[in-house]
Amino acid sequence: MGRYALSRLVAAVPTLLAIITLAFAMLRIAPGGPFDSERAMPADVRAALESHYHLDESLPAQYLHYLGQLARGDLGPSYYYRDRGVNELIAEALPVDLAIGGLALLLACLVGIPLGALAAWRGGWVDRVAGFVSLAGISMPVYVVAPLIILLFAVSLQWLPAGGWGGGAPRYLVLPVMAMALPYIAYVTRITRAGFLDTLQQPYIRAARARGLSPGAIVFGHALRPSLVPLVAFLGPAVVGAITGSIVIESTFGLDGIGQFFVRGAFNRDYSLVMGVTVLYGALIVLANLAVDLLQALLDPRVRLR
Amino acid sequence: MKVPLPRVSLALLGLLVACAVLIPWLSPHDYFTPDWDNTELPPQWSGGHLLGTDELGRDLLVRLMWSCRISLLVAAVASAISLVIGLAWGVVAGYVGGRVDAILMRIVDVLYSVPFTPFVIVLTVLFGRDLVLLFIAIGAVSWLDIARVTRAQTLGLREREFIIAAEVAGLSRPAIMWRHIVPNLLGITLVCLTLTIPAVVSTEAFLSYLGLGAQSPLTSLGVMLADGAAQMRSRPLLLVMPALVLVTLVYACNRLGDALRDRHGL
Amino acid sequence: MASEALLSLRKYSLSRADGTPVLREVGFDVSRGEILGIVGESGSGKSQLLLSLLGLAMRGSRVSGSARFGEVELAGATEHTLRTLRGRHIAMLFQDPLLSWNPCLTLGAQLIETARLHLVLGRAAARERVVQALSDAQLADGASLLGRYPHEISGGMRQRAMLALSVLAEPGLLLADEPTTALDPTTQRRVLARMATLRDRGMSILLVTHDLGVVAQVADRVLVMQQGAIVEQGDTATLLRSPQSTYARTLLDAARRMEGLPCLP
Numbered sequence: 001m002g003r004y005a006l007s008r009l010v011a012a013v014p015t016l017l018a019i020i021t022l023a024f025a026m027l028r029i030a031p032g033g034p035f036d037s038e039r040a041m042p043a044d045v046r047a048a049l050e051s052h053y054h055l056d057e058s059l060p061a062q063y064l065h066y067l068g069q070l071a072r073g074d075l076g077p078s079y080y081y082r083d084r085g086v087n088e089l090i091a092e093a094l095p096v097d098l099a100i101g102g103l104a105l106l107l108a109c110l111v112g113i114p115l116g117a118l119a120a121w122r123g124g125w126v127d128r129v130a131g132f133v134s135l136a137g138i139s140m141p142v143y144v145v146a147p148l149i150i151l152l153f154a155v156s157l158q159w160l161p162a163g164g165w166g167g168g169a170p171r172y173l174v175l176p177v178m179a180m181a182l183p184y185i186a187y188v189t190r191i192t193r194a195g196f197l198d199t200l201q202q203p204y205i206r207a208a209r210a211r212g213l214s215p216g217a218i219v220f221g222h223a224l225r226p227s228l229v230p231l232v233a234f235l236g237p238a239v240v241g242a243i244t245g246s247i248v249i250e251s252t253f254g255l256d257g258i259g260q261f262f263v264r265g266a267f268n269r270d271y272s273l274v275m276g277v278t279v280l281y282g283a284l285i286v287l288a289n290l291a292v293d294l295l296q297a298l299l300d301p302r303v304r305l306r
Numbered sequence: 307m308k309v310p311l312p313r314v315s316l317a318l319l320g321l322l323v324a325c326a327v328l329i330p331w332l333s334p335h336d337y338f339t340p341d342w343d344n345t346e347l348p349p350q351w352s353g354g355h356l357l358g359t360d361e362l363g364r365d366l367l368v369r370l371m372w373s374c375r376i377s378l379l380v381a382a383v384a385s386a387i388s389l390v391i392g393l394a395w396g397v398v399a400g401y402v403g404g405r406v407d408a409i410l411m412r413i414v415d416v417l418y419s420v421p422f423t424p425f426v427i428v429l430t431v432l433f434g435r436d437l438v439l440l441f442i443a444i445g446a447v448s449w450l451d452i453a454r455v456t457r458a459q460t461l462g463l464r465e466r467e468f469i470i471a472a473e474v475a476g477l478s479r480p481a482i483m484w485r486h487i488v489p490n491l492l493g494i495t496l497v498c499l500t501l502t503i504p505a506v507v508s509t510e511a512f513l514s515y516l517g518l519g520a521q522s523p524l525t526s527l528g529v530m531l532a533d534g535a536a537q538m539r540s541r542p543l544l545l546v547m548p549a550l551v552l553v554t555l556v557y558a559c560n561r562l563g564d565a566l567r568d569r570h571g572l
Numbered sequence: 573m574a575s576e577a578l579l580s581l582r583k584y585s586l587s588r589a590d591g592t593p594v595l596r597e598v599g600f601d602v603s604r605g606e607i608l609g610i611v612g613e614s615g616s617g618k619s620q621l622l623l624s625l626l627g628l629a630m631r632g633s634r635v636s637g638s639a640r641f642g643e644v645e646l647a648g649a650t651e652h653t654l655r656t657l658r659g660r661h662i663a664m665l666f667q668d669p670l671l672s673w674n675p676c677l678t679l680g681a682q683l684i685e686t687a688r689l690h691l692v693l694g695r696a697a698a699r700e701r702v703v704q705a706l707s708d709a710q711l712a713d714g715a716s717l718l719g720r721y722p723h724e725i726s727g728g729m730r731q732r733a734m735l736a737l738s739v740l741a742e743p744g745l746l747l748a749d750e751p752t753t754a755l756d757p758t759t760q761r762r763v764l765a766r767m768a769t770l771r772d773r774g775m776s777i778l779l780v781t782h783d784l785g786v787v788a789q790v791a792d793r794v795l796v797m798q799q800g801a802i803v804e805q806g807d808t809a810t811l812l813r814s815p816q817s818t819y820a821r822t823l824l825d826a827a828r829r830m831e832g833l834p835c836l837p
Contacts, residue, residue: 015412015415015416015419018416019416019419019420022416026428026432029432135557135560135561135564136553136557138556138560139504139508139552139553139556139557139560140549140553141508141511141512141552143512143515143531143535144531144545144549144552144553147535147538147545148545148546148549151538151539151542151545155539202671203666203668203671203672204671204672204673204674204675206628207664207666207671207672207673208674209628209658210626210628210658210659210663210664210666211658211659211663211686211689211737211738212655212656212657212658212659212660212689212690213659213685213686213689214655217685217689221677221685222674222676222677225676225677226674226675226676237419241421244421246423247423247424247427248423259423259424262424262427263427266424266427266428266431267431269431274428277424278424281421281424282419285419289419299676300675300676301675301676301721301723302675302721302723
């Protein structure tokens with residue numbers, strides 16, 4: 001198991017490098033620089049700024065310099081928010097996304113896994129209802145659901161605030177979490193159901209029944225582990241997406257999350273901020289893929305052979 | 307036992323497609339000419355504005371159907387392109403195997419990890435708002451799933467006797483891929499298509515909603531959703547109707563795709 | 573000494589959900605401590621017979637007739653009743669051991685689970701019992717086997733361990749569906765020898781196979797099935813020497829031809 005983990009870790013490094021390089025190249029290729037939109041500034045001031053941020057050096061030199069900086073864990077300064085570095089900006093924005101994204105995924109698993117398992121085990125009308133609900137959930141885009149639930153709960157019924165962070169008070173979390181969780185619940189239900197359906201058809205489940213095991217023992221003891229393998233594959237990138245924030249949710253509910261900073265950074269040509277978020281995202285994805293691989297190997301020992 | 311196709315979804319889809327295709331002949335109103343005498347009408351029978359008009363006096367129902375038409379058109383074209391790219395990619399990767407396979411699929415993996423929304427935003431910032439950009443953005447991601455699926459199927463087909471027979475007979479690799487493998491993938495391809503189209507419709511709607519896709523006077527479901535969201539407190543119908551059409555379209559396509567997939571045992 | 577039949581089938585019929593018959597009015601007895609071989613070609617309904625006794629036949633299939641196991645009527649029994657019998661009083665052994673073991677759990681986990689369920693033992697006691705059962709089955713080093721996964725051991729050991737799992741609770745009846753078909757000759761002999769030992773200790777075994785050699789080795793009596801019906805039954809020696817039904821003759825001739833022996837008159 002340890003060797004498997006190590007081999008997956010080694011394979012992850014090139015992917016991360018590719019992501020960093022791709023982002024770097026795209027940003028540098030783009031026309032315009034970080035200081036173009038400012039009020040016209042004297043040439044020597046601009047030259048000094050560019051020299052300070054190493055923007056006057058050759059591209060390969062900038063690239064290497066950046067890699068070195070990353071190795072120290074420093075995501076660099078922000079060209080736009082000059083008083084704070086990228087690390088600080090992310091640290092400010094992260095709690096918002098962690099709270100909302102984390103709760104949304106938790107809700108999705110708490111509702112979706114039992115629902116999917118039940119749909120697969122019982123079949124019949126439970127399955128049909130679960131199927132309809134989950135497919136509807138996938139078909140409804142977030143940017144449609146979010147305004148609609150604001151319309152219903154904040155405007156018509158006036159039960160909850162329409163947006164804002166409110167220091168993280170629970171009232172402000174309900175609507176964003178609900179909007180974000182809906183598609184996740186749908187996906188989790190579908191994937192869990194598919195996983196269970198596949199597992200329950202396997203011969204070893206029939207053999208377990210022939211041994212006299214109770215339905216509970218079969219579902220939880222024998223069917224659960226192999227059924228969760230496809231779900232784990234889905235949750236990896238989903239967790240990363242949830243943590244790095246949904247741009248739509250943040251803008252609809254007026255939240256200052258990482259997504260918002262990213263968009264502002266892109267519009268302000270704040271290379272450093274955009275790169276910083278991209279690198280964070282890339283690193284998280286690589287970690288998530290690693291975690292998925294390891295978790296799958298834990299759930300199904302046959303995976304370790306590949 | 308063949309899984310029966312979902313009739314309701316098929317009917318709804320048929321209805322939407324029919325409306326989208328026939329709309330130029332169905333109504334005297336067009337979708338872009340403002341009518342300042344009739345702005346912001348509620349749904350009514352007289353005057354032929356069955357769902358009312360928007361803030362520029364344009365008939366809502368007609369705009370809705372045109373939006374459907376344009377969204378479906380974009381989806382069809384983009385899906386077709388994705389299909390060709392994905393099919394070729396997957397078949398080559400699956401059949402040739404080895405190093406080529408590893409490289410091709412690694413590219414797919416990296417592209418798969420790219421978060422779509424930030425990617426599109428960066429593209430817009432860099433290259434401005436352009437309809438072509440819309441196609442590029444959509445095209446860049448929708449072929450990935452198709453590539454994965456066709457590769458998996460090709461891996462299975464590769465070991466079958468008729469392929470080995472063709473190889474023994476001395477057929478060249480491209481010939482085998484084109485004449486033997488691809489025809490056997492057509493069933494799967496159809497399934498992928500029915501699942502790609504709703505994804506592309508959703509994506510196009512999203513991009514248009516962000517203002518990055520279809521520009522005025524062109525309309526699409528995304529554009530109508532954006533307009534509707536902006537006016538939702540005063541006229542919720544402007545949001546609810548396009549939302550209903552989009553959700554129904556995507557739902558029906560997905561439902562159909564699921565049923566077809568069950569049939570093929572995918 | 574005439575022993576009272578352990579399992580008694582009378583006019584036992586099975587049909588699929590769409591009505592096609594699988595078993596037609598099958599009738600036979602199984603006494604305590606005997607091995608009854610069931611031979612026939614694929615599609616003769618042998619496997620479905622075993623599965624239906626435990627209520628594990630295909631969805632929607634219907635049973636009619638009678639199948640008495642001691643005091644209990646199996647045909648039409650409720651799921652609850654069947655569950656009290658499965659594993660504990662009637663066990664089943666399947667053909668492919670790789671498919672019968674859960675690949676995600678260790679052998680030990682699955683063995684101990686069954687031991688705890690049927691023998692009502694604590695974890696440590698169940699573990700000891702399992703190790704004992706493995707060594708009874710002549711599986712060397714049972715303790716280390718417990719920590720392994722099914723795909724990590726050889727096919728022969730898998731099936732022998734599966735047999736040990738099936739008889740952990742010392743059931744009165746073992747239903748074996750082609751248990752040796754997927755095995756190499758050496759392992760085949762071992763498994764059959766083990767079955768003979770279990771038989772000598774009083775267990776009854778219903779052994780489905782298409783291999784007459786297997787029948788010749790361990791079966792006390794034989795049933796010959798064709799298209800869902802029994803065409804002949806009798807004790808092994810007699811049947812192999814002078815089969816009555818044409819079908820049995822054909823089977824025997826085919827087997828003898830493979831051995832290079834002349835056909836029977």
